[in-house]
Amino acid sequence: MSQLAADNFTRANATGIGAAWSTVTAEGTFDIVSNTAACHDKTLDSCMYYNAITWPNDHYSEVKVSAFGSPGVSAAGIGVLMRASAVAQSYYRFFMTGPSGTAQLRKRIAGTGTTLGSAAGSVGAADLIRGNAQSTTISGQKNGAAALVSVTDSALSAGNAGIHYSSTDSNVCSVSNFAGGDYVTVFEPALQRVNRGINRGVNRGI
């Protein structure tokens, strides 16, 4: 597994979050506010994807929650996008609502949405929310723990990683870090392994 992209949103306040980010068709946007990414219009779902790399089909997307206002308001959530389309309103999204809230995994395909799973779970500032898209396994987790929700779904096979805000009210949610990457295992070169073994033997006096 390796990280392919990151953004800590540390820059001057601005409308939008920079040229490396694009808005998913028909969705709301984020702004830079106090070195975080905060939704521009709190009454809209907001979906932006990182466009500065070509994302592998299998990827993860992770954000660190900076602020989560109005705890307990279940309609609002903060989270990530996986396999977000650059040309259509299509993506997987994993987001969590506040204390006493839920973790939710949903898909939107050409504008139509389906809720794929839900688990009880709270979220607050400094929590890491991560979504995974590996083959047809789509899952979401918090703080590196076991997946809260994991489904088999084949609707989307490729797309971009990004950030997501889900709301129909006036909650304030923001994220301070984004990271995304792949699941490629980096193998230790064979010669390096041999040398390490020899050195261990030398150290033991063999």
Added chain:
Amino acid sequence: MNYYLVPIVGSGLGADDWIPKYFPAMAFEPGTGWMACDHMDTALIAATTSPEQHAALIEHADVWSPTGALDEAIDFESTAAALKAHHIAHHWLEKGQSNRSVLRHIVAMSQLLQRWHPHAAAQVRPSTRDALHKTVGELARPHDAVASLKAAAQSMGAKINVHDGHTLADVLHRAGQHFTQNTVFSFGDL
């Protein structure tokens, strides 16, 4: 972990997601919940329901849950009736099959339907109950059902023979066989 077939409700538009009936309104213990595999207008659900929740769910006429453990043989008559009632192809059911194999086949068939949806560029979900036993050539939409089904299957590495004379149920069954035998997937404990 318990398994259920339930209708999918909602419009899918705006904030009104397609959702499996009953489950979004249920309360779960922290870290537990439900997951759905959508099969047109029906969802297969895997959920950590309590005995009380399970009892309440199966009281509903439009909810089915397999009787017996996953590796026990199906109750053939009730399983066939349940799949028929939920607009899922069931002509492939055999006596002696385990609950697990039936549920896995449903998940596998769903893979083609889910991939077909964007390929068809049409909202095919509402039409399932009418479409299942029509031949692919008779399907009113998407207009190019043969091509779009083939494209969906091929995009998942499956070469499935699709002709105008095949029913959608036939195509789904063959896709289910392919994915069950050739791909790795998991859903709950299946």
